[in-house]
Amino acid sequence: MELPKYSDEEIVSARPDKAEVDPWKPYAYHVEEERSAAGTVDNVATLFLTNRECPFRCLMCDLWKNTTDETVPEGAVPAQIDYALDRLPDARHVKLYNSGNFFDRKAFPPSDRPAIAERVQSFDTVIVENHPKLCRDVCVEFRDRLDGRLEIALGLETAHPTVLDRLNKRMTRDDFRRAVGFLREHDIDVRTFILLRPPFLSEDEGVEWALRSIEFAFDAGVQCASVVPTRSGNGIMQQLEEDDHFEPPSMPSIETVLEEGLRMNRGRVFMDLWDLERFYECQTCGPERRDRLQRMNLTQTVQPPVRCTCSDR
Ligand code: SF4
Numbered sequence: 001m002e003l004p005k006y007s008d009e010e011i012v013s014a015r016p017d018k019a020e021v022d023p024w025k026p027y028a029y030h031v032e033e034e035r036s037a038a039g040t041v042d043n044v045a046t047l048f049l050t051n052r053e054c055p056f057r058c059l060m061c062d063l064w065k066n067t068t069d070e071t072v073p074e075g076a077v078p079a080q081i082d083y084a085l086d087r088l089p090d091a092r093h094v095k096l097y098n099s100g101n102f103f104d105r106k107a108f109p110p111s112d113r114p115a116i117a118e119r120v121q122s123f124d125t126v127i128v129e130n131h132p133k134l135c136r137d138v139c140v141e142f143r144d145r146l147d148g149r150l151e152i153a154l155g156l157e158t159a160h161p162t163v164l165d166r167l168n169k170r171m172t173r174d175d176f177r178r179a180v181g182f183l184r185e186h187d188i189d190v191r192t193f194i195l196l197r198p199p200f201l202s203e204d205e206g207v208e209w210a211l212r213s214i215e216f217a218f219d220a221g222v223q224c225a226s227v228v229p230t231r232s233g234n235g236i237m238q239q240l241e242e243d244d245h246f247e248p249p250s251m252p253s254i255e256t257v258l259e260e261g262l263r264m265n266r267g268r269v270f271m272d273l274w275d276l277e278r279f280y281e282c283q284t285c286g287p288e289r290r291d292r293l294q295r296m297n298l299t300q301t302v303q304p305p306v307r308c309t310c311s312d313r
Pocket residue numbers: 054055056057058061062063064099100101131155169
């Protein structure tokens with residue numbers, strides 16, 4: 001099937017309004033538990049930094065909602081980090097997620113990087129997001145400023161070559177492989193984000209390609225894969241839904257992908273449980289299924305399935 005291709009302009013013009021954000025405050029921050037590479041369950045602080053919108057226009061992305069149109073002033077991002085860390089309980093690891101790419105020179109001034117590094121010296125791991133095409137020497141320079149380990153989160157999204165192209169991420173599978181290779185060579189850890197059922201795939205293909213993408217990412221050298229159930233809500237995704245090019249994944253698919261991903265035994269596999277309520281198909285067992293997925297995330301082992309009358313179909 002010939003898959004439709006959407007331009008930057010079409011994707012941007014379908015967007016609803018952005019949220020109001022303050023360049024001196026992170027737009028969200030919290031501490032949650034995560035299974036570490038060492039096998040312990042540790043507190044991880046996640047800071048959702050406010051900065052300029054990402055220059056890429058990925059089809060499924062809604063991260064632009066909490067961004068500014070212009071580069072934030074020098075000092076703003078370090079101040080955001082202070083703001084959040086002052087208010088959060090202690091954690092061993094920190095995620096500095098900036099709705100885009102940490103090494104995008106226009107997101108926040110690169111001159112802030114030393115001040116940012118200083119603020120996160122006490123953490124064992126500092127995790128930032130980056131586009132595979134922006135994985136260069138600057139990542140190594142930032143690594144050198146840290147006491148702890150640097151981990152970079154790269155969106156593979158999908159290893160399906162045509163769908164990856166249609167996601168408008170401006171990246172090929174080879175770009176991804178090269179980026180992971182470069183980072184690992186420079187002693188930087190890598191995790192990846194994988195979409196479960198991106199646009200243009202049926203439910204079964206969505207599961208198959210999520211699993212193939214996890215394998216592809218581990219083969220490329222990533223140490224951890226975080227699977228994200230694809231959601232609607234950024235404008236163009238609603239249009240795709242109306243045109244039968246997109247449907248969110250089902251709860252059984254979410255469960256299967258995490259189970260099979262863990263059984264691969266290649267590295268940590270997580271299911272992103274943010275907003276999972278919108279995928280519940282049954283209000284009786286939805287919360288229980290969520291708890292089980294969370295236990296699987298934390299133990300990295302498959303847990304006994306949840307039984308409910310809704311699964312006796
Ligand atoms: S690179 Fe990441 S932040 Fe930028 S548009 Fe794509 S998914 Fe969104």
